[in-house]
Amino acid sequence: MSDNDIDPTTPRKNPKPEVKTIGGRELKPATLMMGHGYDPVLSEGSLKPPIFLTSTFVFPSAADGKRHFEGITGKRPGGADGLVYSRFNAPNQEILEDRLAVWDGAEDALSFSSGMTAICVLMMAYADQGDVIVHSGPLYAASEGFVAKVLSRWGINYFDFPAGATREQIDAVLEKAKAKASETGGKVCMIYLESPGNPTNALVDIEAVKDARDAAGLGGSTEKGCPIAIDNTFLGPLWQRPLDHGADIVCYSLTKYVGGHSDLVAGSIAGAKKWMDPVRSLRNTMGGICDPNTAWMLLRSLETVELRMQRAGENAEKVCGFLAKHPKVEGLGYLGMIKDARQQDIYDRHCLGAGSTFSLLLKGGEAECFRFLDALKIAKLAVSLGGTETLASHPASMTHLSVAEGRRAELGISDNLVRISIGIEDADDLIADFEQALETV
Numbered sequence: 001m002s003d004n005d006i007d008p009t010t011p012r013k014n015p016k017p018e019v020k021t022i023g024g025r026e027l028k029p030a031t032l033m034m035g036h037g038y039d040p041v042l043s044e045g046s047l048k049p050p051i052f053l054t055s056t057f058v059f060p061s062a063a064d065g066k067r068h069f070e071g072i073t074g075k076r077p078g079g080a081d082g083l084v085y086s087r088f089n090a091p092n093q094e095i096l097e098d099r100l101a102v103w104d105g106a107e108d109a110l111s112f113s114s115g116m117t118a119i120c121v122l123m124m125a126y127a128d129q130g131d132v133i134v135h136s137g138p139l140y141a142a143s144e145g146f147v148a149k150v151l152s153r154w155g156i157n158y159f160d161f162p163a164g165a166t167r168e169q170i171d172a173v174l175e176k177a178k179a180k181a182s183e184t185g186g187k188v189c190m191i192y193l194e195s196p197g198n199p200t201n202a203l204v205d206i207e208a209v210k211d212a213r214d215a216a217g218l219g220g221s222t223e224k225g226c227p228i229a230i231d232n233t234f235l236g237p238l239w240q241r242p243l244d245h246g247a248d249i250v251c252y253s254l255t256k257y258v259g260g261h262s263d264l265v266a267g268s269i270a271g272a273k274k275w276m277d278p279v280r281s282l283r284n285t286m287g288g289i290c291d292p293n294t295a296w297m298l299l300r301s302l303e304t305v306e307l308r309m310q311r312a313g314e315n316a317e318k319v320c321g322f323l324a325k326h327p328k329v330e331g332l333g334y335l336g337m338i339k340d341a342r343q344q345d346i347y348d349r350h351c352l353g354a355g356s357t358f359s360l361l362l363k364g365g366e367a368e369c370f371r372f373l374d375a376l377k378i379a380k381l382a383v384s385l386g387g388t389e390t391l392a393s394h395p396a397s398m399t400h401l402s403v404a405e406g407r408r409a410e411l412g413i414s415d416n417l418v419r420i421s422i423g424i425e426d427a428d429d430l431i432a433d434f435e436q437a438l439e440t441v
Ligand SMILES: *Cc1c(COP(=O)(O)O)cnc(C)c1O
Pocket: 114, 115, 116, 117, 140, 194, 198, 231, 233, 234, 252, 253, 254, 255, 256, 265, 266, 267
């Protein structure tokens, strides 16, 4: 455009500003994903946000620059109220963060270059020397490794409880953690959960954890309280909303269902601003924010996340209906077919859908699993999950190979366990594929 097209003294205004309610009706996330947080008028009317490939942003005035840095450096809480430098934030990432927050009903969200960056920066922001982290088990192997092998080097201790733990078991672990913290001159700085656990799909009772945390006087509602964070990668954002059940911070590997096409790596956390601020501040220092191209791809993914997850969930239900009856199948770790009354009770209170990632227990061991995996024709043999395509893997010899054998057995990761992530292909085609592969077992 030429300079005389616009009068620089009158800022352009959007004739149709964003609406979030119509006639008192709050618009649903699926609707908001098409435009929330983006004003086309600020980008030449472009319907879709451009990708902002820039390292830095021009300040309107020196006073504005000062004000923005007050936000960045934490002199004022809540971050900068304008764009400063792309390690701190940038337009694509801000739109992404606004839209991610919508799904979990969170006040604020932060994007990262991977799920593990999100989780590591989150833990580092909360843990001081002498502190104790309490976590559920099993965790994603890299998360468990970060707590046990990295944070421990800086004098941060940890205790864990099994995913299905009862209130009494959680109470007992929190007591041990408090005793340890007073001995080491620190505090219980975070309760970190993962539900369902990978690859067994064991669910954590978030409400019981919150009640236990509050009863232990670890006061999450106060400024210095101990937040409950939860990795919601397996069921979020559609099938579980942990902030509604007492969690304070929700974490994602966006690489999985949210990205959904197995073509990017990214992560995020979401929650109240007061919980996000320390993490934002450390991210400002360390970097690790999602890049603009990946953020843009995630905006595209978020437009279809509900459609994709619904279809994958329906497919998984059909496939599991077939597998459950097959004579070569010993069992299924599928949330739509829970056998345990306590797990079913947690599911009924916390989950809105059974997901599309589950474990399949074959009759036999590693050899039978390998024959099955090698015979699959549609399902691809790869780790990861939540993509449009169906994937299958063998956790004991792949994702959980580094876990000690005793601990593997404790966690239920047996040699006859295959993990499957169902995609959005035709369900009957998938069933035909599993049927022919099972014949080779
Ligand atoms: C994949 C995954 C992660 C790690 O995410 P990356 O994006 O690979 O860093 C963390 N937690 C769970 C449950 C995962 O499945």
